[in-house]
Amino acid sequence: xxxxxxxxxxxxxxxxxxxxxxxxxxxxxxxxxxxxxxxxxxxxxxxxxxxxxxxxxxxxxxxxxxxxxxxxxxxxxxxxxxxxxxxxxxxxxx
Numbered sequence: 001x002x003x004x005x006x007x008x009x010x011x012x013x014x015x016x017x018x019x020x021x022x023x024x025x026x027x028x029x030x031x032x033x034x035x036x037x038x039x040x041x042x043x044x045x046x047x048x049x050x051x052x053x054x055x056x057x058x059x060x061x062x063x064x065x066x067x068x069x070x071x072x073x074x075x076x077x078x079x080x081x082x083x084x085x086x087x088x089x090x091x092x093x094x
Contacts, residue, residue: 055081055085058074058077058078059078062075062078
């Protein structure tokens, strides 16, 4: 789901306890495109979306620089981010 259409501010879900997701304001059935998701699935989805935003930001940073040192640093950050993401969301990849 594209969360850019949701009018509420993005919340950092990284440190949110899954128990916090069971409150009425986090009713998944009331959210567009989220029907049938459990609180844990929604949490995982939001973490994935947050990771994608971070990765896009790294690519934007890469496209704006011409400095070889900064390019190397950003490429290293992209590699590290991608590796962590694969470990989190695709446990079976090499």
